[in-house]
Amino acid sequence: xxxxxxxxxxxxxxxxxxxxxxxxxxxxxxxxxxxxxxxxxxxxxxxxxxxxxxxxxxxxxxxxxxxxxxxxxxxxxxxxxxxxxxxxxxxxxxxxxxxxxxxxxxxxxxxxxxxxxxxxxxxxxxxxxxxxxxxxxxxxxxxxxxxxxxxxxxxxxxxxxxxxxxxxxxxxxxxxxxxxxxxxxxxxxxxxxxxxxxxxxxxxxxxxxxxxxxxxxxxxxxxxxxxxxxxxxxxxxxxxxxxxxxxxxxxxxxxxxxxxxxxxxxxx
Ligand SMILES: NC(=O)c1ccc[n+]([C@@H]2O[C@H](COP(=O)([O-])OP(=O)(O)OC[C@H]3O[C@@H](n4cnc5c(N)ncnc54)[C@H](OP(=O)(O)O)[C@@H]3O)[C@@H](O)[C@H]2O)c1
Numbered sequence: 273x274x275x276x277x278x279x280x281x282x283x284x285x286x287x288x289x290x291x292x293x294x295x296x297x298x299x300x301x302x303x304x305x306x307x308x309x310x311x312x313x314x315x316x317x318x319x320x321x322x323x324x325x326x327x328x329x330x331x332x333x334x335x336x337x338x339x340x341x342x343x344x345x346x347x348x349x350x351x352x353x354x355x356x357x358x359x360x361x362x363x364x365x366x367x368x369x370x371x372x373x374x375x376x377x378x379x380x381x382x383x384x385x386x387x388x389x390x391x392x393x394x395x396x397x398x399x400x401x402x403x404x405x406x407x408x409x410x411x412x413x414x415x416x417x418x419x420x421x422x423x424x425x426x427x428x429x430x431x432x433x434x435x436x437x438x439x440x441x442x443x444x445x446x447x448x449x450x451x452x453x454x455x456x457x458x459x460x461x462x463x464x465x466x467x468x469x470x471x472x473x474x475x476x477x478x479x480x481x482x483x484x485x486x487x488x489x490x491x492x493x494x495x496x497x498x499x500x501x502x503x504x505x506x507x508x509x510x511x512x513x514x515x516x517x518x519x520x521x522x523x524x525x526x527x528x529x530x531x532x533x534x535x536x537x538x539x540x
């Protein structure tokens with residue numbers, strides 16, 4: 273049996289958020305954290321009660337969480353490849369890197385290792401992440417079950433074929449940035465109308481959370497929900513017209529497509 277259930281290599285914003293989630297379901301003593309700037313892993317490890325060490329120690333865990341940027345992945349994996357090659361026990365590599373396929377991860381790690389690919393998003397920090405995932409054929413259903421149970425505090429997981437992960441991530445992974453821009457713009461509009469900034473920001477964020485929850489129930493198409501807010505000759509339809517004049521929906525579609533294209537480029 274591996275010493276550690278989880279080894280996190282790279283404890284930046286996403287690796288750190290997932291480590292915090294894992295520490296809620298897995299005995300923190302069975303989680304080890306490693307980071308290029310070691311103080312970052314040490315501080316988080318102290319807060320969570322986890323172990324910390326170098327990449328070569330984290331590479332001895334059962335689930336090895338690869339939390340570095342896609343551009344850093346090849347070098348980082350080359351560094352731990354000898355440790356992986358020497359292992360006699362079973363382990364799974366877990367990549368969260370935008371744009372890199374499971375086959376690319378295994379090739380960079382230097383073996384036919386089992387790989388799980390996840391695409392999380394920043395609301396995972398508060399347990400509200402949307403986490404897309406797939407696993408290659410070398411990963412067993414039992415391993416997937418253990419992995420999902422360990423990370424359930426990060427949010428909702430959805431398994432989808434790897435070829436669709438980049439498209440899904442252009443919404444779920446990049447979308448939070450688009451949503452924050454929308455919140456900020458709504459608040460700016462409110463301030464322009466005389467609202468104090470703090471109230472404007474809080475109304476915008478709460479409104480978006482409520483509207484999203486209603487749309488997320490899937491009972492009514494977003495167009496029907498929009499129609500229900502627009503009284504004939506009223507204020508809302510005047511705002512809708514202003515958004516249409518500025519090609520709001522085309523701009524949002526273009527943002528998703530641009531993010532998708534860039535993700536594909538990063539994986540090349
Ligand atoms: N942020 C998101 O919204 C998001 C969403 C989905 C997927 N992801 C994916 O998550 C991964 C991490 O992104 P992030 O936003 O968390 O980036 P980040 O905050 O920059 O974290 C990356 C961490 O990796 C560490 N690192 C770099 N090279 C290393 C090495 N050789 N060995 C050990 N640690 C190393 C860095 O250490 P230092 O402290 O020295 O810089 C840093 O703490 C990326 O692959 C990204 O595609 C991110």
